[in-house]
Amino acid sequence: MVMSRKAATEPSKQVAPRRRGPVLERAILTAALEQLSTVGWRGLTMEGVASAAQTGKAAVYRRWPSKQALATDALQAALPAVPDVPDLGSLREDLLFLVLRMREAMYSQSGLALRAVIDESDHETAHCFVRMVVEGVVEPTKHRILEVVRRGVGRGEVRPDATGDIVADVVPALMMYRSKMGGREISEHDLVEVVDQVMLPLLRP
């Protein structure tokens, strides 16, 4: 009753239904992620996020004192999930499954937002975001790649000493490099090349 009376007395200030607590927070974080993935880190403003979430700037600042704090929570809530890789019967099929899922994550809304903050923020801020990505995405991805490699060792398709960290870095490194230097999105064809021309020769016994 209190809420509906209050809303009724402020018809012009309150276009969207009044939301509180977790619901409003979720709307703000969603808006922040959407802004990051479209206008980037430098285009992100507290005003823009408030407006996109149909709330006031004060409601945003009350919860997040800075753009960095807001972006951190928005990204943390949306880190791309690192997929389980089912046993598809061969190293090649397992690797292709994984790299194609990695590509999807890279071009998802949260993937674009993550790259925007890392590419555009200043050195110190970028360092915080890189740490978040390393813990939340890079390390879990590395573990997943090594799982696939070890499964290949079990099948006799992979030499047993090919399970070093540097081997697990090859796929994400090529994806980052080609996306940065190639001037275009990585295609599925590029990833088939990565598997067939690099990973399979590198791993075979």
Added chain:
Amino acid sequence: MVMSRKAATEPSKQVAPRRRGPVLERAILTAALEQLSTVGWRGLTMEGVASAAQTGKAAVYRRWPSKQALATDALQAALPAVPDVPDLGSLREDLLFLVLRMREAMYSQSGLALRAVIDESDHETAHCFVRMVVEGVVEPTKHRILEVVRRGVGRGEVRPDATGDIVADVVPALMMYRSKMGGREISEHDLVEVVDQVMLPLLRP
């Protein structure tokens, strides 16, 4: 005579000896590169460059209308040379020679300046700088790597079908990835790993 009289009438405005044409231009470009490698793209100002080059802001603006034009010329004039690789008798030695030279270039003044502009400038500006790096450094480096690989094919150390573009991208990709995600400079030890754990197994017949 005109010059010395002019200098004599402006003693307070002219601390450094009056330089003209190519000498002054060189001093400005050197100062711009130094600023890029220390304060980065965002810290670079026309005022700062003028002051470091001991000249006036007008002298800088007369030659370069914008920060981007100045940085482009400064970087173009200082692109790290891609080294010739002497035949050291084995694929491993040739590769180690090349990757260690690449690391030197990466941490040289112009390497630091190049990474600053690519990492910090906005998307469109970064795109122009990336194109410069691709043409001036990435492509020549790729050719050098493929030369080393083909020499290995000639020696029987490398399978003949390992001369694709994607294979030549592996070393620079790992160097960029580890430098970006590792939070520290790439060490010589990292590069020995790249050669021994990735390139040699990938290339062998």
